[in-house]
Amino acid sequence: MSLSPIDxxxxxxxxxxxxxxxxxxxxxxTNVDDFAVAAREVExxxxxxxxxATEVGIVTVVYTAQMGFTNGPAGATPGVLxxxxxxxxxxxxxxxxxxxxxxxxxxxxxxxxxxxxxxRWLAGLVVIxxxxxxxxxxxxxxxxxxxxxxxxxxxxxxxxxxxxxxISLGYLELMMTGLLAIVLVYTILGGMLSVLVTDFLQFIxxxxxxxxxxxxxxxxxxxxxxxxGLSEAHEAGQRYAQTAKLETQQxxxxxxxxxxxxGKQAADAFLAARMQKQGEDLKAAAGELAKQSVLVDxxxxxxxxxxxxxxxxxxxxxxxxxxxxxxxxxxxxxxxxTWQTTIARVLAARDxxxxxxxYRGTWFYFVGRFCLPGLWGAGAFLYFSAxxxxxxxxxxxxxxxxxxxxxxxxxLIGILLAAMxxxxxxxxxxxxxxxxxxxxxxxxxxCLRRPLSDRARLVTIRFVVVAIGLFLIFxxxxxxxxxxVWEYLAVTGNVYLASLFAxxxxxxxxxxxxxxxATSAIVLGACGPLTFLVINAVVGKDxxxxxxxxxxxxxxxxxxxxxxxxxxxxxxxxxxxxxxxAEPIKETGP
Amino acid sequence: xxxxxxxxxxxxxLGSIAWYAILLFYLGVKGDRNxxxxxxxxxxxxxxxxxxxxxxxxxxxxxxGGASARPVRATGxxxxxxxxxxxxxxxxxDPFCSRGSWLARRFDVGEAGKFAAKHAEFLGxxxxxxxxxxxxxxxxxxxxLSKLNLFALATRKDQHKAVSVGKSQVWAEPGGxxxxxxxxxxxxxxxxxxxxxx
Numbered sequence: 155m156s157l158s159p160i161d162x163x164x165x166x167x168x169x170x171x172x173x174x175x176x177x178x179x180x181x182x183x184t185n186v187d188d189f190a191v192a193a194r195e196v197e198x199x200x201x202x203x204x205x206x207a208t209e210v211g212i213v214t215v216v217y218t219a220q221m222g223f224t225n226g227p228a229g230a231t232p233g234v235l236x237x238x239x240x241x242x243x244x245x246x247x248x249x250x251x252x253x254x255x256x257x258x259x260x261x262x263x264x265x266x267x268x269x270x271x272x273x274r275w276l277a278g279l280v281v282i283x284x285x286x287x288x289x290x291x292x293x294x295x296x297x298x299x300x301x302x303x304x305x306x307x308x309x310x311x312x313x314x315x316x317x318x319x320x321i322s323l324g325y326l327e328l329m330m331t332g333l334l335a336i337v338l339v340y341t342i343l344g345g346m347l348s349v350l351v352t353d354f355l356q357f358i359x360x361x362x363x364x365x366x367x368x369x370x371x372x373x374x375x376x377x378x379x380x381x382x383g384l385s386e387a388h389e390a391g392q393r394y395a396q397t398a399k400l401e402t403q404q405x406x407x408x409x410x411x412x413x414x415x416x417g418k419q420a421a422d423a424f425l426a427a428r429m430q431k432q433g434e435d436l437k438a439a440a441g442e443l444a445k446q447s448v449l450v451d452x453x454x455x456x457x458x459x460x461x462x463x464x465x466x467x468x469x470x471x472x473x474x475x476x477x478x479x480x481x482x483x484x485x486x487x488x489x490x491x492t493w494q495t496t497i498a499r500v501l502a503a504r505d506x507x508x509x510x511x512x513y514r515g516t517w518f519y520f521v522g523r524f525c526l527p528g529l530w531g532a533g534a535f536l537y538f539s540a541x542x543x544x545x546x547x548x549x550x551x552x553x554x555x556x557x558x559x560x561x562x563x564x565x566l567i568g569i570l571l572a573a574m575x576x577x578x579x580x581x582x583x584x585x586x587x588x589x590x591x592x593x594x595x596x597x598x599x600x601c602l603r604r605p606l607s608d609r610a611r612l613v614t615i616r617f618v619v620v621a622i623g624l625f626l627i628f629x630x631x632x633x634x635x636x637x638x639v640w641e642y643l644a645v646t647g648n649v650y651l652a653s654l655f656a657x658x659x660x661x662x663x664x665x666x667x668x669x670x671x672a673t674s675a676i677v678l679g680a681c682g683p684l685t686f687l688v689i690n691a692v693v694g695k696d697x698x699x700x701x702x703x704x705x706x707x708x709x710x711x712x713x714x715x716x717x718x719x720x721x722x723x724x725x726x727x728x729x730x731x732x733x734x735x736a737e738p739i740k741e742t743g744p
Numbered sequence: 745x746x747x748x749x750x751x752x753x754x755x756x757x758l759g760s761i762a763w764y765a766i767l768l769f770y771l772g773v774k775g776d777r778n779x780x781x782x783x784x785x786x787x788x789x790x791x792x793x794x795x796x797x798x799x800x801x802x803x804x805x806x807x808x809g810g811a812s813a814r815p816v817r818a819t820g821x822x823x824x825x826x827x828x829x830x831x832x833x834x835x836x837x838d839p840f841c842s843r844g845s846w847l848a849r850r851f852d853v854g855e856a857g858k859f860a861a862k863h864a865e866f867l868g869x870x871x872x873x874x875x876x877x878x879x880x881x882x883x884x885x886x887x888x889l890s891k892l893n894l895f896a897l898a899t900r901k902d903q904h905k906a907v908s909v910g911k912s913q914v915w916a917e918p919g920g921x922x923x924x925x926x927x928x929x930x931x932x933x934x935x936x937x938x939x940x941x942x
Contacts, residue, residue: 206767227753234756361768368761377758381750466749519767522760529757 157304161568168359168572169336172579175351177340202515205499207357208349209520210364211581212296212574215527217639219554222531224473226384226465229531231479232640233524235486237517244513247506249491252662254506261497261654262596268661269669271600276676277654278596281494283680284649285589286625287687292585293334293630295551295639296578297326302548302555303571331627333575334582338623341583342616349583356576363573366566367558368526371533374561383536384465387447391461394448398459401432433457444543449535453549460550462535481704484711485644488655493647495588530554537561551639582626590618641703645683652710653679656718670725671718679714682706 221229243250258264262281266274301307311324341349375383405428413421433456436443440450449460464471468479490496490513503509534557538544548556562570594615599605606614653676660667660675686706693699 202767227757228749230753230756358768361764365761365764365768368764377754381754466746466753518759518763521756522764525753525757525760526764 157567157571158564160565161571164565164568165572165575168575172352172355172576173336173340175355177343202512202519203354203357205496205512205516206519207353207360207576207580208495208499208584209581210360210523210577211292212299212578213292213581213639213643214523215530215574215577216295216299216551216554217643218524218527219531219534220551221524221640222528223535223550223553224460224531225463225468225471226388226532226535227525227528228464228466228468228471228474230521230524230528231468231474232482232486232644233521233528235479235483236489236524237520239483239486239490240513240517240520243487243490244510244515244517247510249658249662250497250500250509250513251506253497253658254500254503254509259501260592260595261492261494261658262592265657265661265672266600268667269672273657273669273672273676274596275600276673277650277657278592280650280653280676280680281592282589282597284646284651284683285494285585285592286622286629287646287649288643289585289589289626290629290646291639291642292578292582293330293626294326296333296574297330298552299555300329300571300574301326302552303559303567303574305559307547330630333578334623334626337579337582337586338620341586342619349580349587352583353580356580359569359576360573360580363569363576364522364526367562367570367573368529370562370566371530375533375536380533380536383539384462384532387462387535387539388465390447391463394443394446394459394461430456440543444539444541447539449538449544449553451549452544452546453552460535460544465532475704477702477708478704481707482644485648485651485707488651488711489647492651492655492658494592495584498584498588498591527554530558533557586619586622589622590615593618593622645686645703645706648683648707648710649680652682652707652714653677653717656711656714660718660722664722666722666726667718668722668725671720671722674717674721675714676717678717679710682710682713 218230218233221232223229242248253261253264256264256267258267260278260281262274262277265277301310306325311322311326311328313320313322315321340352372380405425409421409425409428412424436450436457436459437452440452443450443459447462451458451460463473468474469476499512500509503512531554534553537557537560538553544553545556558570559567594611598614598618656675656679657667657672660671683706686701686703690700
């Protein structure tokens with residue numbers, strides 16, 4: 155444990171202030187409008203702070219730092235693309251202006267006005283599926299980071315005897331459950347009002363923490379050394395990759411010979427034994443390899459080498475490339491116009507003008523959201539290359555936490571932890587509220603024959619928040635993440651981003667769109683990412699049948715738009731699925 | 745080409761640090777300039793009670809309830825002018841929510857106070873609407889009485905029902921108009937009033 159009493163005091167003080175502030179907002183919640191969209195009274199500054207706080211969680215810091223660790227600054231390309239998309243939407247009002255003027259609470263509610271109740275329900279289901287799967291890894295990633303920073307093993311825990319049975323409790327699970335409980339309490343009581351107030355506090359703490367830590371990293375690794383070190387690490391990594399490729403080719407040739415003479419089973423056994431041996435060799439030579447800018451991931455079994463891809467050119471960077479950048483560009487546009495947690499601020503804004511202002515005020519924040527944790531990740535790579543390699547148990551996703559634990563002095567670790575707790579809490583509360591609003595508004599409400607009373611609505615939506623919290627505890631803490639965290643988040647997000655983006659554009663800007671097209675877009679758009687998740691979970695890590703993330707993502711967008719256009723034209727041709735705009739309320743009486 | 749990328753990412757990273765620092769200062773320390781708040785401060789210093797709008801000019805009271813309506817502010821956290829019942833709802837001395845607290849000031853319009861003011865505004869508006877309904881009922885009553893008087897004068901019938909305008913006896917009559925039954929004509933009147941008048 156590397157925390158001093160000062161660090162603990164900073165963390166405890168922050169937690170108390172944040173919780174009290176959140177709980178105090180409960181008195182202003184009288185109906186669902188107050189709870190879900192803060193009665194649509196959010197001003198631009200609060201909107202900017204809230205959006206910025208919600209969109210940076212520990213998981214954000216973890217995956218952006220992981221991208222920085224493996225790809226250098228080029229790993230921040232999604233952030234730049236999102237910022238550009240945000241600015242364009244903020245200037246033009248594309249999608250967000252008509253969406254805000256529709257005075258809906260969620261996006262699927264808008265679809266009901268245009269395509270009918272069934273489409274609304276289906277869209278709500280897809281939103282929830284993508285959103286909850288996406289949010290499912292937040293707790294695990296956050297807990298891993300916090301324990302690595304504090305220097306506690308992620309496997310550490312203690313045993314408790316209850317009624318003669320011994321129960322093992324892990325620190326990670328306990329810590330994240332406690333944190334979630336605090337978030338649940340103030341989110342349930344105060345809804346969006348609590349989220350806004352705590353988001354503001356969290357924005358201040360988190361922003362200060364991010365700036366201070368970034369300056370500390372640059373203090374430790376001066377800028378000129380940082381740039382030169384990344385270039386050298388990339389070149390050394392390229393040389394190592396060439397050698398490793400030759401060895402792999404020789405090994406595969408030997409395996410083919412064995413397969414011809416002794417059969418496939420013997421060849422597979424040979425390959426597994428060689429891989430294991432290679433892993434052991436890598437572990438043994440980790441110190442020497444670090445001098446050649448090759449780090450060894452000892453967390454995976456067998457151990458594998460980690461090299462720096464092209465740190466500045468995303469089109470030439472290994473693992474990225476043109477297709478990947480294109481997919482990220484599409485995802486960025488879809489995120490800023492469709493992602494429910496982002497759109498929640500648009501819908502809560504005082505008017506469309508304020509919504510645009512929030513976007514214009516936040517756009518560059520998204521560059522920093524990727525670039526600064528990316529800087530920490532890249533700094534971690536350089537630091538461990540120069541200091542004998544990664545610590546035991548560290549990998550690309552946790553190297554940054556280990557690095558910060560080493561370089562930050564007493565007091566600053568407390569600020570960093572308070573900042574990261576702030577980031578995690580604001581993200582969790584924002585997401586809990588958003589998804590519960592969608593479940594209540596788009597899945598439960600359309601099934602009710604009679605509208606609920608205000609009190610019953612509030613109770614229902616609060617119950618949904620608790621249910622999502624329980625889901626997070628069980629799914630989030632038991633799901634084991636493998637591979638890139640960002641790729642997982644992007645693909646699960648694409649389950650609904652692609653289809654809803656196509657649908658939203660169609661609903662707002664194309665008169666010919668109808669319910670047939672809407673249904674086709676939702677189903678086809680979700681197919682790509684779901685296929686990716688299922689197939690990649692079934693086949694092995696090195697299988698040639700694995701689907702790359704960019705293929706799944708771009709296919710989702712293509713299929714969604716094709717489904718919208720094809721389905722609408724087909725529906726029109728057979729005379730069904732005509733647009734069903736909401737009937738205007740007719741005046742009655744004399 | 746490579747150096748172009750290096751310059752680009754250098755600008756992005758260093759610019760991000762600067763942007764975060766500026767945004768923190770702007771939102772966390774400085775806050776948005778809100779002309780309405782400045783007007784409030786000026787107004788309080790001058791001891792004025794009539795609300796001013798964002799441009800600083802005196803705002804006319806909304807004509808919701810006519811002269812009898814309670815003063816109601818249309819927007820913003822103008823707690824001084826909210827009805828007493830709403831004032832009771834506001835968290836006095838609350839470090840997070842009270843007007844003037846550092847947190848409330850940071851929310852550029854005092855969000856917390858604003859939400860409370862929204863309720864206050866609602867309650868005020870409801871009062872005003874009730875007053876409007878009452879005034880409307882009085883007008884209708886006035887109208888009815890005028891017509892009755894005219895009818896009585898014209899036909900010389902039911903003159904005993906005619907009452908002088910402005911000194912209504914209707915409120916005192918059993919089954920007469922009340923604020924809860926505003927706008928409805930008492931049954932006895934319907935029976936007694938000549939057809940075609942009402």
